[in-house]
Amino acid sequence: MARAAAASDAFNAIAEPQRRQILVLLRGGERPVTELARNLGMTQPQASKHLRVLREVGLVRVRGAGKQRLYDLDARGLRPVHEWMGGFERFWSESFDRLDEYVQELKQARQEESHDGDDQ
Amino acid sequence: MARAAAASDAFNAIAEPQRRQILVLLRGGERPVTELARNLGMTQPQASKHLRVLREVGLVRVRGAGKQRLYDLDARGLRPVHEWMGGFERFWSESFDRLDEYVQELKQARQEESHDGDDQ
């Protein structure tokens, strides 16, 4: 099998760049399929397929509006991801502190180089 | 192709449940491959493969320690995910408010039912 099962959870759903883009677009309100497809430069069937996945994992909802079907963001579907990420919050500051340290080290190293060596 | 390219970014890397578990374990500090494999009930080659993916997207770092190789979490790799998720923050409260409303409606509906109908 490729990937545990189907794109059966939010994590898999947002692993696809185009699906992420769809979700971003939907932050601006509900949109019909064709508009999404056009905005993202994909074909209509592709948009439909991605939307199907997003629907199955509960990230979007649909509403019929005449001939059109308006897709709407359902951010609750992102909760699992949000929560999982939450477990790493405490590492953000640490990591960035370490990154800062690194930058400092770099600066210092540069200075020392310019003392004996010169640039490279 | 299945999925844009390889599991070439953090989103893809964390789409795999086992890889997520590895990351969670690594929150407790660096660990050798075998221990990870044992803790997660997977074979050593599998652990190695997942760790390779995690390394390639910058989610873990390795350090040789004698015969062992200690893997360490690098939470900075989660930044793209964190930032992308951030774009949806404002929907959390909204969604949950809406969920609360829904719960309220349910309660009310139940009460009204118990007036004319009875339970159900």
Added chain:
DNA sequence: TTGACACATTCCGATATGGGCATATGATGC
């Protein structure tokens, strides 16, 4: 050097995915 241990890589098979294209389904208006 040889052996033991920890880990990485490779090859295989099964399966799922995304893209492209054709086509089916659905709703609307005439």
Added chain:
DNA sequence: GCATCATATGCCCATATCGGAATGTGTCAA
């Protein structure tokens, strides 16, 4: 009913992925 527009599905192909088993590589000890 019929034509049309909007969307959903089905099919095929190329490719990537995961799992399993075998094997390669690296390190340490004697």
